[in-house]
Amino acid sequence: xxxxxxxxxxxxxxxxxxxxxxxxxxxxxxxxxxxxxxxxxxxxxxxxxxxxxxxxxxxxxxxxxxxxxxxxxxxxxxxxxxxxxxxxxxxxxxxxxxxxxxxxxxxxxxxxxxxxxxxxxxxxxxxxxxxxxxxxxxxxxxxxxxxxxxxxxxxxxxxxxxxxxxxxxxxxxxxxxxxxxxxxxxxxxxxxxxxxxxxxxxxxxxxxxxxxxxxxxxxxxxxxxxxxxxxxxxxxxxxxxxxxxxxxxxxxxxxxxxxxxxxxxxxxxxxxxxxxxxxxxxxxxxxxxxxxxxxxxxxxxxxxxxxxxxxxxxxxxxxxxxxxxxxxxxxxxxxxxxxxxxxxxxxxxxxxxxxxxxxxxxxxxxxxxxxxxxxxxxxxxxxxxxxxxxxxxxxxxxxxxxxxxxxxxxxxxxxxxxxxxxxxxxxxxxxxxxxxxxxxxxxxxxxxxxxxxxxxxxxxxxxxxxxxxxxxxxxxxxxxxxxxxxxxxxxxxxxxxxxxxxxxxxxxxxxxxxxxxxx
Ligand code: ADP
Numbered sequence: 001x002x003x004x005x006x007x008x009x010x011x012x013x014x015x016x017x018x019x020x021x022x023x024x025x026x027x028x029x030x031x032x033x034x035x036x037x038x039x040x041x042x043x044x045x046x047x048x049x050x051x052x053x054x055x056x057x058x059x060x061x062x063x064x065x066x067x068x069x070x071x072x073x074x075x076x077x078x079x080x081x082x083x084x085x086x087x088x089x090x091x092x093x094x095x096x097x098x099x100x101x102x103x104x105x106x107x108x109x110x111x112x113x114x115x116x117x118x119x120x121x122x123x124x125x126x127x128x129x130x131x132x133x134x135x136x137x138x139x140x141x142x143x144x145x146x147x148x149x150x151x152x153x154x155x156x157x158x159x160x161x162x163x164x165x166x167x168x169x170x171x172x173x174x175x176x177x178x179x180x181x182x183x184x185x186x187x188x189x190x191x192x193x194x195x196x197x198x199x200x201x202x203x204x205x206x207x208x209x210x211x212x213x214x215x216x217x218x219x220x221x222x223x224x225x226x227x228x229x230x231x232x233x234x235x236x237x238x239x240x241x242x243x244x245x246x247x248x249x250x251x252x253x254x255x256x257x258x259x260x261x262x263x264x265x266x267x268x269x270x271x272x273x274x275x276x277x278x279x280x281x282x283x284x285x286x287x288x289x290x291x292x293x294x295x296x297x298x299x300x301x302x303x304x305x306x307x308x309x310x311x312x313x314x315x316x317x318x319x320x321x322x323x324x325x326x327x328x329x330x331x332x333x334x335x336x337x338x339x340x341x342x343x344x345x346x347x348x349x350x351x352x353x354x355x356x357x358x359x360x361x362x363x364x365x366x367x368x369x370x371x372x373x374x375x376x377x378x379x380x381x382x383x384x385x386x387x388x389x390x391x392x393x394x395x396x397x398x399x400x401x402x403x404x405x406x407x408x409x410x411x412x413x414x415x416x417x418x419x420x421x422x423x424x425x426x427x428x429x430x431x432x433x434x435x436x437x438x439x440x441x442x443x444x445x446x447x448x449x450x451x452x453x454x455x456x457x458x459x460x461x462x463x464x465x466x467x468x469x470x471x472x473x474x475x476x477x478x479x480x481x482x483x484x485x486x487x488x489x490x491x492x493x494x495x496x497x498x499x500x501x502x503x504x505x506x507x508x509x510x511x512x513x514x515x516x517x518x519x
Contacts, residue, residue, distance in 0.1 A: 039199075101113075150171055233259045305353075435453075
């Protein structure tokens with residue numbers, strides 16, 4: 001068995017378990033109960049035997065006293081005079097335990113009694129029925145009553161000359177049982193005192209012996225409690241009774257197994273931690289690489305779009321210049337072609353602007369430019385920008401404004417772009433229909449609702465349209481044109497302005513986009 005690091009435990013912990021105390025107390029209580037039963041039995045048996053023997057002895061004494069009284073009382077009975085018996089009775093009364101003495105003549109005709117009282121009738125009734133010469137003829141709770149026949153030996157028979165022994169009466173002694181009771185009391189007292197002393201001695205000796213025997217168990221318990229509290233796996237070096245040593249061996253084996261399992265778990269955990277570290281590093285590297293390449297891509301896009309815008313803007317500018325000259329020369333049919341060039345260049349410019357916005361968003365370079373703008377100015381700008389788009393699909397536009405001319409603190413450019421995006425989409429996806437811009441205040445928010453009576457969007461596609469490059473039906477959208485960026489950019493702008501954008505649509509019937517701006 002290995003050496004053990006013996007823990008210093010708080011006494012309370014051991015007391016709490018009641019293990020040692022309880023075994024000791026139980027064993028002691030069994031032993032005490034056994035000893036008490038033994039003592040009681042011993043006392044009862046001893047008392048019975050002593051009572052029997054002492055009674056016999058006392059009765060024998062009493063008989064001797066009665067017999068002596070009888071011998072000295074012949075004359076008294078013959079003369080029927082108590083005077084002759086008085087000294088004998090007085091002598092008898094001096095014997096210890098004799099508390100009454102008397103004489104009774106034949107048929108009770110003579111009666112004398114001294115000491116402890118007893119009626120004449122009592123003796124007359126009992127005595128003459130008894131033939132025994134010396135007899136214990138009665139007893140009560142406190143007395144024995146002994147009678148001894150008073151005999152006149154060789155009495156002459158009248159006129160015959162023969163002699164015969166003649167019974168004249170009885171001498172009676174009343175013998176107290178006090179001595180018997182005292183002896184009994186002494187015996188019980190002696191047994192009780194010696195028994196109690198012996199019992200206390202026994203408890204002390206057996207108690208310490210049990211404590212001694214249980215001390216290894218206590219040591220084992222201390223280690224168990226300590227291990228439980230600290231989570232350590234100390235083993236117990238316990239010597240003592242075979243069973244406790246076996247218990248300690250099993251406990252130690254258990255601790256060893258736990259130790260081994262702990263070691264394995266620790267090893268496993270270390271391996272896992274190392275693995276997680278490697279994976280995390282790889283992921284961080286991959287993320288950094290992705291971030292950096294995304295940043296590079298966004299920077300490249302931003303630069304490229306910027307570079308692309310300049311030539312397109314100069315194309316538009318030169319076309320405008322050329323148109324003026326061509327118009328002055330009256331070549332109007334060429335002007336139509338120039339219009340087409342301008343329209344397409346503007347579309348291209350719009351697309352490039354979208355890509356530029358997106359790349360700015362991705363690069364995290366998009367910033368809000370908050371300024372004060374009147375609601376009516378904002379609406380007017382929207383109407384002016386979208387006015388050329390309305391007739392293209394033979395649509396009608398309606399403005400429904402429920403608000404006053406509020407002064408808004410917003411990023412005017414971005415808000416304008418969002419609303420133009422929504423209205424130009426409505427124009428694009430609606431033929432011969434109605435397009436409406438409704439403005440109202442609801443729950444302390446300014447609501448812009450752009451609705452149309454166009455082709456609508458299927459329910460399951462409605463949330464996808466806010467993702468980048470997503471078009472509901474690319475084949476159909478090709479028919480309408482577009483890049484799939486407008487709504488994604490609008491959503492980003494709205495989020496930046498703490499506004500919300502949502503869609504409600506019924507396929508084939510129309511669509512409503514709502515922008516809600518906190519006031
Ligand atoms: P696009 O440049 O393709 O219009 P958007 O992001 O603006 O890109 O729109 C994404 C898609 O959402 C569109 O291709 C179209 O399918 C659908 N969509 C947008 N607005 C409407 C609308 N008013 N009615 C029907 N479909 C719409």
